[in-house]
Every structure is written in C-alpha cells, then in structure tokens.
Amino acid sequence: MSLWNYEIFDLIVTTGNLRKAAELMHLTPSAVSHSLMKLEKEFGLPLLVRDRNGIELTEYGKELLPHIRSILAMDKKLKEEINSITGRLRGSVRIGAFNSICCTWIPHLVRQMQTEYPDVEISIMQNGYEALERGLLDGILDLVFVSIPPKYNISAIPLMRGRLLCITPMDFIPENKEYITLKEIRQMRIITPGTGSDFDAIAFMKANHLELKTPHNIIDDSSIIALVESGLGISIIPELVLQRLKGQVGIYPIEGAPYRTIGLATQKNMFVSSATDAMLKMILNYVHSQYPQDPPYFRKQNAEEKAEGGME
Structure with missing residues (x-):
C-alpha cells in the first residue's frame, strides 16, 4: 500500500485532469500516469477511463474512492496529532461556505486562525448548499456550512437562525x-x-x-x-x-x-483532525460572541402592539 499513490489518485479525481494533478504534485505527467497504473496493478482493477473528454471513474473506482479518502484522512489526522503532541499545531483545513458566510464570517475567522495557528493552512471553497454537502461526503472538504436540515445524510451543529x-x-x-x-x-x-x-x-x-x-x-x-x-x-x-x-x-x-437555520458539519469524528477541531471550536466561539441569542424575530403581534401604543 502506498499513500503517495493514493494521494495522486485522489488529486487526479479532484482536478479531473492528469496534467493538472502533475503540476500540483510537482511531477511530470508520465510520473502521475505511472503512479496510477501501479495502483491499478496493485488492486488488479481499472480505476479510471481516459478519453478525449477527460477522465472518468470506473465503477470500481467509484466504489474504492471513499475508502482511499478515508485512509488519507486518517493519515492526515495522525500527522496532525503528532504535531500537536510536539507542541505546535500544524496541518490544513478545507472549509466550504456559501456566499453570505464568505462575506461576513470567513474573513475574521481566517485572520484569527492565522494569528493563533500560523502553521495551519486554510483553504476556502465557495459554493451552493448541495455542492458543499457533496464536497464533505466526497472527502474534498473538512468543514462545511450548511442549511439545516441538510439534503444528505450528514450531521450538523446548529449555529444560528x-x-x-x-x-x-x-x-x-x-x-x-x-x-x-x-x-x-x-x-x-x-x-x-x-x-x-x-x-x-x-x-x-x-x-x-x-x-x-x-x-x-x-x-x-x-x-x-x-x-x-x-x-x-x-x-x-x-x-x-x-x-x-x-x-x-x-x-x-x-x-x-x-x-433558515445555519449549521456546521464535519467529517465523521474519526477523521476530524486537530486543526479542523481547532477551527470548529473557533467558529462556535465566534458565533456565540456575535449572536449570544437568536435575533428578535418579527412577530405580527409586535406590529399590532406598536399600532395600539405598545408597552415598551
């Protein structure tokens, strides 16, 4: 088993392109292709189909990809736990957020994370609800903002209404x-x-x-x-x-x-790294400080009370 080959395979699927995966891994396209062939030979199964339109996962590839990503997530968590034990948090957190969160909360959260944990790399993906949930399920994202109830079978912590x-x-x-x-x-x-x-x-x-x-x-x-x-x-x-x-x-x-109820979802607990956990706690603390209680939701009787002179 080679985690290196797993990482290359995951990146090929994520980018949808062997050449792009090679650039990101600082390898030649032939080296990436060789890695893929080596993995397929190891499994004894074809994982990708390549044609002029790009690449596509085979049925075997679709079935094995979640398991490969789980192994990579566990390896990431292991490394970050080791770094945490040695006294300095390192690693990366991939966050998915929809537009209003990107505009209002994310700038402050990223700055705070960079100040408190300078060795943790933060990357943000902006998208719609369904795409963000899918990114979490596919292992592309570590932490996503969602609308509760989510469409897919994922657990989410309610943050605010x-x-x-x-x-x-x-x-x-x-x-x-x-x-x-x-x-x-x-x-x-x-x-x-x-x-x-x-x-x-x-x-x-x-x-x-x-x-x-x-x-x-x-x-x-x-x-x-x-x-x-x-x-x-x-x-x-x-x-x-x-x-x-x-x-x-x-x-x-x-x-x-x-x-709408805004929530926060992560990978299953066994795959949540120390860096992701630190980001999760930071978000919870931030929301609590900014919204100590639900905003004053409009109620029709309030308008009627004011029309009658009110009680305030």
Whole structure:
C-alpha cells in the first residue's frame, strides 16, 4: 500500500485532469500516469477511463474512492496529532461556505486562525448548499456550512437562525408599513435567486405558494439587489447577506417570519483532525460572541402592539 499513490489518485479525481494533478504534485505527467497504473496493478482493477473528454471513474473506482479518502484522512489526522503532541499545531483545513458566510464570517475567522495557528493552512471553497454537502461526503472538504436540515445524510451543529427578508424598490410601502404580507408578495414580480445561490429560494416559494413571475434567474446577490433597486421586481434575501450588501432598496420582514437555520458539519469524528477541531471550536466561539441569542424575530403581534401604543 502506498499513500503517495493514493494521494495522486485522489488529486487526479479532484482536478479531473492528469496534467493538472502533475503540476500540483510537482511531477511530470508520465510520473502521475505511472503512479496510477501501479495502483491499478496493485488492486488488479481499472480505476479510471481516459478519453478525449477527460477522465472518468470506473465503477470500481467509484466504489474504492471513499475508502482511499478515508485512509488519507486518517493519515492526515495522525500527522496532525503528532504535531500537536510536539507542541505546535500544524496541518490544513478545507472549509466550504456559501456566499453570505464568505462575506461576513470567513474573513475574521481566517485572520484569527492565522494569528493563533500560523502553521495551519486554510483553504476556502465557495459554493451552493448541495455542492458543499457533496464536497464533505466526497472527502474534498473538512468543514462545511450548511442549511439545516441538510439534503444528505450528514450531521450538523446548529449555529444560528437567520431571517429571510423581502427587498423592494424604495418607492414601495407595504400596507402594514413594518412588514410585508405573503399576499402582497404574490401580487408582485419576484426576482428569484437561482440554483447555487445563498439559500433555496425555490423551496421557500413553493412552501408559501408563491408563483414565479419573472424570467430572471440570478445567483449573484449584488445583481439581485441592483435589479430590485432599478424597479424590476422584489426578491427574498437572507438577512446575513444584507449585512454587507445594502443598496437603495426597502427591507421588510415577511409575514410569518420565515428563516433558515445555519449549521456546521464535519467529517465523521474519526477523521476530524486537530486543526479542523481547532477551527470548529473557533467558529462556535465566534458565533456565540456575535449572536449570544437568536435575533428578535418579527412577530405580527409586535406590529399590532406598536399600532395600539405598545408597552415598551
């Protein structure tokens, strides 16, 4: 068994290209090809099919890849545990995050990690919910932010609940002034965040019987805000996104106070390295310090109380 050959095989699959894998490993393409052939000979099974369109895993390769990645993860954990025992944490953490987390939390977390653990290398992958969960299951990522409940069978720690808010052109004033009703949303053109955006807008719209009334399908949050700003419609945006991107738009809580639960998922405990564990604890402490309790979720009765004079 050669971990070196396992690493090369994993990198070939991850990059989808022998030449790219060779560059990253500082090897020649022929050396990478030889390593793959040696591994296939050792297993007595073909692992990859190569043609003009690139490479593709064989059925044997698909079945063996998770086991190979598990071995590599255990080796990584072993090395980091040895480094931890010797007094200095070393290693790497591959973090997956969706857009609003990348814009708001990640910069602080990476800076803090670099300050406290300078020998730990941090790499960030930004993507949509499903792709991030898949990256964790495939062993490409060590730690991912997810929306709870996750789509796949992974365990996640709840971090916080974040409201979904409605953004409108500035000249729109909802009937109740302080919040917008689902009835009002149904009467307007909705600019729908596309697949891979910061939250599952389609699921939200289906759950609330909201019809798509726009040909637009936008992923970038700033583009959605720009379209709303220009009067082309309204949209539903996570509150965390609006902490960084404001724009000249109206921002209103939605009737019923819909929200998403943001969570954090890791590999199975046996594969969680010391560096990943340190990052996990740092994230938990950061979220607790920034959000000591759930934000004040909008409740309809609050608006009614204020209309009657309120009690505050």
